[in-house]
Amino acid sequence: MKDKIYVHVADDHKILIEGIIAVINTDKEIEISGYSLTGKEVVDWFDNKNNKADVLILDITMPVLDGFEVLKHFNKKGIFLNVIILSSYDDIKIVQEMLKLGCKGYITKNNAGEHIVDAVKAVANGEQYFSNDIKNILLKSITSKNIAVGDTPNSFLIDTLTEREIEVLKLITKEFSSTEIADVLNIAISTVETYRKKLLKKLNVKNSVGLAMYAVKNNIV
Amino acid sequence: MKDKIYVHVADDHKILIEGIIAVINTDKEIEISGYSLTGKEVVDWFDNKNNKADVLILDITMPVLDGFEVLKHFNKKGIFLNVIILSSYDDIKIVQEMLKLGCKGYITKNNAGEHIVDAVKAVANGEQYFSNDIKNILLKSITSKNIAVGDTPNSFLIDTLTEREIEVLKLITKEFSSTEIADVLNIAISTVETYRKKLLKKLNVKNSVGLAMYAVKNNIV
């Protein structure tokens, strides 16, 4: 009923890649179209237009570029991949950061074998997939606030803020006026006002309150 | 090893309350200390200092005051209860709203029987509890953004705001200017500005951004 699912695997341990290939080869629907041992290789592989993959299985700890940097790179380029994080980290902060960066699945290495095929099929199908331990820590993290809300899909694809813009934005949320921000950052008030204008435009909000609300919604503060 | 867990049940269907009592009575650790058929009754029951419960099982659809309003009332009063929502709604928006209002558990009526005892014990113990279907929709809702983050627990309203002040505050967080707020509420701009002054003073913040941040931190929005 549908084409094969092509998968690219990235992990700095060759043996783990071989394991994943072995597992995935047991399923006729899925095929490995490439693999990488460093983040740099991943980026380069996808830069080549001849290479294509429906799903990227991505380790976090890798030489040259780590998993975070790889996703940031793709986000910046506006490249939208179905990414499954395969990591031994089960720290909530890391999982959240990866979700913010747009990953669609997250499985831990402990029980990768039993999950990998299902995970690949799920994310290739536009769904999300988490291994049970990740599910648990995600649920635990749900408190009385800041519940996940289905936003504009892939809203990370919009205008990326520069470091300085984020710096200004953070100070705005701390109730600083332009004068005070200029003081703290040692720049002219006019410059701060330039940043305010850029922020308003990039984030498409009406005023400083909108900036603050954006910052909150997007975990910038 | 520990005292009994006292539970108050609120649902407008008497038969459902009876069912819950029957289920809960099978467990020696838990005891029903009261029940209510409307939201108003719940509020009144807890207003009486002689009444106490460790856990409140709360329906959403109820006459006089619904579940949302009951939780809002307790939040406003600074009353902190371990609340389990028992509802037939499994809409993500509703679950999220209830979590924002501070509920500690959420189970659907489909499979209440098999979950109710575990849920009560969990929330009485300070943990969270969700039935499997709720777990699933919560996980589904986790997108690339707005992941749950553990905040300051129970930071309720200090200086009580009036209804009108809260109304204005909410509009401020929606990026409305004073002119627009005056328009929406059909009052003079000068009146809106009076509210802004009062809000700034009561909440002890410097500007509108401070108001917005306060509103977010305190679940007003």
Add this chain to the structure above:
DNA sequence: ATTTAGATACCCATTTATGGGTATACGTGT
């Protein structure tokens, strides 16, 4: 009956923010 809290509205003046430009300087990558 009198106080109190809340909603409403205006006066004044000053400070900030917004919206439209333009412009220079620096570094990266093609």
Add this chain to the structure above:
DNA sequence: ACACGTATACCCATAAATGGGTATCTAAAT
């Protein structure tokens, strides 16, 4: 060599917000 993004800074004008008052009306509480 040149384009591009980023950080910086200024011009202009208008809109909005802030900070200090005072004041009236109503409903609820004492």
